[in-house]
Amino acid sequence: MKKHNFSAGPSILPREVIEKTAQAVLDFNESGLSILEISHRSKGFEAVIAEARDLFKELLNIPEGYSVLFLGGGASMQFCMIPFNFFENKAAYLNTGVWANKAMKEAKGFGEVVEVASSKEAVYNYIPKGYTIPSDADYFHITTNNTIYGTEILTDMDSPVPLIADMSSDIFSRPLDVSKYSMIYGGAQKNLAPAGVTFVIVKDEMLGKVSRYIPTMLNYKTHIADGSMFNTPPVLPIYSALETLRWLKANGGLVEMEKRNIAKAELLYNAIDNSKMFVGTANKEDRSRMNVCFVMKPEYKELEASFLKFATEAGMDGIKGHRSVGGFRASIYNAMPIESVQALIDCMHEFEKQN
Numbered sequence: 001m002k003k004h005n006f007s008a009g010p011s012i013l014p015r016e017v018i019e020k021t022a023q024a025v026l027d028f029n030e031s032g033l034s035i036l037e038i039s040h041r042s043k044g045f046e047a048v049i050a051e052a053r054d055l056f057k058e059l060l061n062i063p064e065g066y067s068v069l070f071l072g073g074g075a076s077m078q079f080c081m082i083p084f085n086f087f088e089n090k091a092a093y094l095n096t097g098v099w100a101n102k103a104m105k106e107a108k109g110f111g112e113v114v115e116v117a118s119s120k121e122a123v124y125n126y127i128p129k130g131y132t133i134p135s136d137a138d139y140f141h142i143t144t145n146n147t148i149y150g151t152e153i154l155t156d157m158d159s160p161v162p163l164i165a166d167m168s169s170d171i172f173s174r175p176l177d178v179s180k181y182s183m184i185y186g187g188a189q190k191n192l193a194p195a196g197v198t199f200v201i202v203k204d205e206m207l208g209k210v211s212r213y214i215p216t217m218l219n220y221k222t223h224i225a226d227g228s229m230f231n232t233p234p235v236l237p238i239y240s241a242l243e244t245l246r247w248l249k250a251n252g253g254l255v256e257m258e259k260r261n262i263a264k265a266e267l268l269y270n271a272i273d274n275s276k277m278f279v280g281t282a283n284k285e286d287r288s289r290m291n292v293c294f295v296m297k298p299e300y301k302e303l304e305a306s307f308l309k310f311a312t313e314a315g316m317d318g319i320k321g322h323r324s325v326g327g328f329r330a331s332i333y334n335a336m337p338i339e340s341v342q343a344l345i346d347c348m349h350e351f352e353k354q355n
C-alpha cells in the first residue's frame with residue numbers, strides 16, 4: 001500500500017533526495033568510498049558544503065554581508081547561542097507556542113526578557129498582532145511557523161531592532177526578504193534534510209558586540225572563520241541538504257514552491273471548512289501552509305480515534321495531532337505531492353460517508 005507521510009518532523013523528503021543519499025552512502029561520487037568514511041576535509045566533501053552554502057545564498061537571494069553555517073545541536077542549541085552572541089541588556093520575544101517558549105526560557109538566563117505578546121490563552125491558535133517592540137531591545141525573536149499549532153507568519157515584518165527568526169519548519173517554503181532579518185535559523189529535519197544539521201544565516205555586522213566571554217563552540221565567529229568546519233560537521237545530513245537544495249532549484253525554486261504550497265494548503269483547508277465532521281483549530285488568517293491542524297466537531301468528538309485508525313489503515317502516516325492540540329495534524333512540507341493531500345481528503349470524505 002502506498003504510504004503518505006504527513007509526519008511533523010523528521011518528515012517527508014523528496015524520494016530523489018533519499019535515493020541520492022543512499023547512493024552516496026554506498027559510493028560517493030564514484031570514488032569507491034562511502035561518504036560515511038571520508039574526511040570532512042577531503043576535496044569531495046569540501047565541494048559538498050561549498051555548493052550547499054552557495055545554493056542557500058542563491059535560492060534565498062541572501063544579500064552580501066551574511067554568513068551561512070551548518071552546525072550541530074539542533075534548533076534548540078540556537079535558543080542559547082542567540083543570547084550568548086547577541087544579548088547585552090534586553091531581548092524581546094513573541095510567544096507563539098512551545099518552541100517560542102523554549103527559546104525565551106534560555107534568554108531569561110541572560111537578563112531582561114520582554115514578552116511583547118502571547119497567544120497562550122487561546123492555546124496559540126493565532127499570531128498576536130498590534131504589539132510594540134521595545135526600541136532598546138538587543139533583538140526581537142519570532143517563530144515564523146508554529147509546527148505544533150499550525151499558525152504561520154507569512155510576511156517578512158519590519159522591526160525597529162534586529163529581527164531573529166526560527167524558521168525550522170517553513171524555511172524554503174516561500175521566497176524571503178532576508179534583508180529584513182539579522183538571523184534566520186532552524187533544524188533541518190522539517191523541510192530540508194534528515195535530523196542532525198542546523199542551518200544558521202547570520203548578518204556579520206551583528207557579531208562581536210557583546211561584552212561576555214562566549215564559549216568557543218557557541219560563538220558564531222568560530223564557525224564563520226572555519227567555514228562550519230571548526231569541528232567535524234554532520235556530514236551526511238549536509239549531503240542530503242545539498243540534494244534537497246538541488247531539487248528545489250531544479251523544481252523552479254521558491255516561487256514555484258510557494259505556488260505549490262498555497263495550492264496544497266488551500267485544497268486541504270477548503271475540504272476541512274466544507275466538512276460536516278472536521279473543523280480547523282487555527283485562526284483562518286494565521287493558518288500555516290506547512291502544518292494543517294484540525295479536530296472533530298464536538299458532536300463527532302468520539303469518532304476521533306476511529307478516524308485515526310481508518311486513515312492510518314488507508315496509508316496516511318503521522319496525522320495524529322500534538323498532544324497539546326489533540327485531533328489531527330497533516331504536515332504538508334515542500335516534498336509532499338498534492339496527490340497525497342487529495343488522498344487524505346478522499347479518506348476524510350469516505351469516513352464521513354461511512355459514519
Ligand SMILES: *Cc1c(COP(=O)(O)O)cnc(C)c1O
Nearest residue numbers: 074075076099147166168169187
Ligand atoms: C522542531 C522545531 C524545533 C526544535 O528543533 P530541534 O532541531 O529538535 O532542536 C524548534 N523550532 C521549531 C519551530 C520546530 O518546529
